[in-house]
Amino acid sequence: MPYRSPAADILFSLSAVAGFKGMIGQGLMGDLDWDAVTSIVEEAGRFATEEIAPLNRAGDLAGARFENGVVRTADGFAGVYKRWAEAGWNGVSAPAEFGGMGLPHLVNVACTEIWNGASMAFALCPLLTEGAIGALKAHGSRELVDIYLAPMIAGKWTGTMNLTEPQAGSDLNAVRTRAERAEDGSYRLFGQKIFITYGEHDMAENIVHLVLARLPGAPPGTRGLSLFLSPKFLVNADRSLGPRNDLRCAGIEHKLGIHASPTCVMVYGDNGGARAWIIGEENRGLAAMFVMMNAARLAVGTQGVAIADRAYQQALAYSRERRQGRGPKGEGMAPIVEHADVQRMLMTMKASVHAARGICHLTGAALDLAAHAGAESERAAAADRAALLTPIAKAFSTDIGDEAASLGVQVHGGMGYVEETGAAQHMRDSRIAAIYEGANGIHAIDLVQRKLPLAGGETVRREIAFIREVAGAVRERGSARFGLTADRLSEAAGALEGTTRAMLDWLRTDQNSALAGASLYLRLFGLALGGACLAKAGLAAEALAAEGDESEIGRAGLARFFAEKLAVVAPGLARAIASGGAPLEPYEAIIGSSA
Numbered sequence: 001m002p003y004r005s006p007a008a009d010i011l012f013s014l015s016a017v018a019g020f021k022g023m024i025g026q027g028l029m030g031d032l033d034w035d036a037v038t039s040i041v042e043e044a045g046r047f048a049t050e051e052i053a054p055l056n057r058a059g060d061l062a063g064a065r066f067e068n069g070v071v072r073t074a075d076g077f078a079g080v081y082k083r084w085a086e087a088g089w090n091g092v093s094a095p096a097e098f099g100g101m102g103l104p105h106l107v108n109v110a111c112t113e114i115w116n117g118a119s120m121a122f123a124l125c126p127l128l129t130e131g132a133i134g135a136l137k138a139h140g141s142r143e144l145v146d147i148y149l150a151p152m153i154a155g156k157w158t159g160t161m162n163l164t165e166p167q168a169g170s171d172l173n174a175v176r177t178r179a180e181r182a183e184d185g186s187y188r189l190f191g192q193k194i195f196i197t198y199g200e201h202d203m204a205e206n207i208v209h210l211v212l213a214r215l216p217g218a219p220p221g222t223r224g225l226s227l228f229l230s231p232k233f234l235v236n237a238d239r240s241l242g243p244r245n246d247l248r249c250a251g252i253e254h255k256l257g258i259h260a261s262p263t264c265v266m267v268y269g270d271n272g273g274a275r276a277w278i279i280g281e282e283n284r285g286l287a288a289m290f291v292m293m294n295a296a297r298l299a300v301g302t303q304g305v306a307i308a309d310r311a312y313q314q315a316l317a318y319s320r321e322r323r324q325g326r327g328p329k330g331e332g333m334a335p336i337v338e339h340a341d342v343q344r345m346l347m348t349m350k351a352s353v354h355a356a357r358g359i360c361h362l363t364g365a366a367l368d369l370a371a372h373a374g375a376e377s378e379r380a381a382a383a384d385r386a387a388l389l390t391p392i393a394k395a396f397s398t399d400i401g402d403e404a405a406s407l408g409v410q411v412h413g414g415m416g417y418v419e420e421t422g423a424a425q426h427m428r429d430s431r432i433a434a435i436y437e438g439a440n441g442i443h444a445i446d447l448v449q450r451k452l453p454l455a456g457g458e459t460v461r462r463e464i465a466f467i468r469e470v471a472g473a474v475r476e477r478g479s480a481r482f483g484l485t486a487d488r489l490s491e492a493a494g495a496l497e498g499t500t501r502a503m504l505d506w507l508r509t510d511q512n513s514a515l516a517g518a519s520l521y522l523r524l525f526g527l528a529l530g531g532a533c534l535a536k537a538g539l540a541a542e543a544l545a546a547e548g549d550e551s552e553i554g555r556a557g558l559a560r561f562f563a564e565k566l567a568v569v570a571p572g573l574a575r576a577i578a579s580g581g582a583p584l585e586p587y588e589a590i591i592g593s594s595a
């Protein structure tokens with residue numbers, strides 16, 4: 001089943017859910033107009049469909065190969081990457097002064113979904129480069145910015161993120177990679193990093209590694225980490241490429257999915273130390289790395305949306321062709337799409353895609369408003385909203401990616417379990433997104449411990465008020481197509497509100513109960529907010545219908561399905577969270593007895 005770009009759905013969500021058209025209309029985005037946004041997103045869709053999507057299956061089969069210290073990407077990857085970069089796609093939201101397009105985050109979120117829908121393994125390389133560009137721009141010295149930013153934005157040099165070590169995954173306190181000061185003001189790195197995405201490859205002229213490491217005498221834990229830039233090839237004074245740096249790829253992993261994306265073991269400092277330059281201040285590396293991590297978290301959430309949508313496209317096409325059993329009309333074998341349970345699966349996939357996409361778009365809009373809103377207070381509130389929504393965008397959307405990809409296999413029946421159909425690849429590829437860029441459980445903890453208390457709890461209260469406002473607007477609209485959407489959405493908002501209060505109390509009195517409920521709480525938040533996103537899209541569709549345009553009218557029904565069949569579990573989740581950590585105790589007796 002060929003990939004179809006969801007450009008039209010993305011544009012509808014940008015406008016109706018994220019309010020992007022309104023932001024442009026208010027002049028917040030400079031001289032950007034909606035027609036330009038439409039052309040860019042549609043053109044991204046064309047490039048992805050024609051050039052990137054054909055790499056997906058071939059890349060899965062061939063994978064990246066490690067030969068004598070060199071990583072060879074699958075056939076076609078290097079050529080498509082070169083054309084993609086030459087067309088300027090690597091710099092969509094990068095600063096114009098360094099050759100980027102300088103476009104808002106929301107345009108980049110839209111394009112990121114399209115690249116990842118076409119081939120997640122391909123799109124991972126620029127995803128990391130984009131994060132590295134952000135960290136370098138925000139915290140790099142003028143000299144580093146001048147040397148590295150333009151070629152990275154042009155896509156000639158790619159970027160990596162080196163956090164993980166064998167003993168340091170979720171817990172970066174345990175990072176051991178060592179940095180030493182050199183006499184010329186630069187540094188030398190020694191150590192090993194694992195799981196480094198595109199740490200070595202043959203698609204670009206140079207690879208710029210951003211590496212977390214520890215200086216001698218640094219405080220223990222993450223407060224003693226510094227961030228360094230260490231290129232594969234050293235750069236000469238005239239900006240040409242010099243000799244190899246003292247770093248190498250020692251091997252690549254054999255993985256469940258994203259076979260075409262090399263996941264590298266990187267070794268620094270075999271021969272006197274890898275030359276490196278500090279980004280930001282000594283021992284303040286995590287703050288600098290967070291710029292990269294936050295960008296990557298929203299992008300990984302978008303991967304979840306992308307792969308779920310791709311799985312949905314494929315399942316829908318199959319369900320129209322495959323005939324089994326009598327349909328409701330009772331004549332002969334019917335296409336399986338006519339069976340109510342298959343419709344349930346397809347609608348669950350579609351509604352989940354649109355809900356998660358809406359949340360990612362709200363997050364992107366908050367980032368744009370944080371940069372461009374008129375008043376300082378609005379910019380600060382938007383920055384807090386982006387911080388609150390980022391863990392939800394990452395974890396809820398990547399869980400959706402997994403669930404939708406698994407449903408996609410189920411719709412295919414036995415053929416879904418057979419590799420040739422491609423449904424299984426989506427399931428294998430999507431699985432990593434809930435693990436990397438911070439495992440989803442860690443994001444749930446971040447949401448509860450760090451984001452709920454933002455602005456004294458005002459940020460989360462505003463979000464709940466937003467969900468209630470949308471439910472009220474649906475009730476006021478009074479369209480039968482919404483069914484019980486307003487009621488279910490109000491119940492979900494109520495469940496979220498009560499649970500949020502409990503969480504804020506537990507943060508003071510009973511940390512373990514807060515941590516035990518964090519993932520369920522994130523799910524509840526995603527369902528309530530996702531329901532509001534779908535309802536907003538439904539309201540926009542109803543407004544169009546009132547003007548005589550019924551082309552989008554299915555969106556109200558989609559919002560109804562999500563509210564009545566999926567978000568309806570919100571009060572149950574609230575009850576599960578309410579029992580706190582108690583049911584886990586004594587955990588050894590419960591989970592340890594039969595192992």
Ligand SMILES: Cc1cc2nc3c(=O)[nH]c(=O)nc-3n(C[C@H](O)[C@H](O)[C@H](O)COP(=O)(O)OP(=O)(O)OC[C@H]3O[C@@H](n4cnc5c(N)ncnc54)[C@H](O)[C@@H]3O)c2cc1C
Nearest residue numbers: 161162163164169170195196197263436437438439441442
């Ligand atoms: C294909 C792939 C690509 C990757 N790319 C990169 C990359 O480019 N750069 C990079 O630096 N890293 C990368 N990683 C590493 C990735 O970010 C880590 O695997 C991830 O952060 C989880 O760490 P871990 O594997 O050590 O799991 P662990 O930290 O061991 O976690 C295992 C489980 O325990 C849970 N857990 C851990 N600590 C806690 C806690 N305190 N409270 C509650 N639950 C907890 C986790 O949620 C998880 O479910 C990649 C990994 C893979 C597989």
